[in-house]
Amino acid sequence: MASKLLQLQSKACQATKFVTQHGTTYYKQLLEQNKQYIQEPPTVETCNLLAKQLLYTRLASIPGRRDAFWKEVDYVKNLWKNRQDLKVEDAGIAALFGLECFAWFCAGEIVGRGFTFTGYYV
Incomplete structure (x- = not known):
């Protein structure tokens, strides 16, 4: 059991070294590849605004999703009525x-x- 603990500790140290050496490069590359999704200026206020926009956009989409749900229910009811043709x-x-x-x-x-x-x- 102690040897497995030492192996785990060794692997954790290796992972830490790898992240320390390559983490900043990966972070910068990730931001550069996805810069079209970054809202300027990147502040807490902008994040709060985006969170509110997401919430209210999702709330606004409920009626459309409800209508789509009821269309699916009507489709299933119609299939059940005509189950001989199924x-x-x-x-x-x-x-x-x-x-x-x-x-x-x-x-x-x-x-x-x-x-x-x-x-x-x-």
């Missing part, structure tokens, strides 16, 4: 989507329990 491919896609949702739910439950499968802590 193709096997459409039913398969719907079944796979449902299975994927269930799998994500199960994975979330397992993660929420601390990666235990039974739910009991040993």
Whole structure:
């Protein structure tokens, strides 16, 4: 166990040296490549303004997203009314989507329990 700790400490030192030597260059290169996204002047006030703009822009987009949601619901209702005309491919896609949702739910439950499968802590 002590040897693994020493190995980890050694690797952490190597990573620190690498970041110390190349971090500034990487930072400058990253800013240069993405300078079109930088708002001038880069101050706290500008950041606060952008944060408010993002919040209210997202709030303003809710009605459009709500309308799109209800269009999807109407489409599903229409499919259900005309389920006799439903193709096997459409039913398969719907079944796979449902299975994927269930799998994500199960994975979330397992993660929420601390990666235990039974739910009991040993």
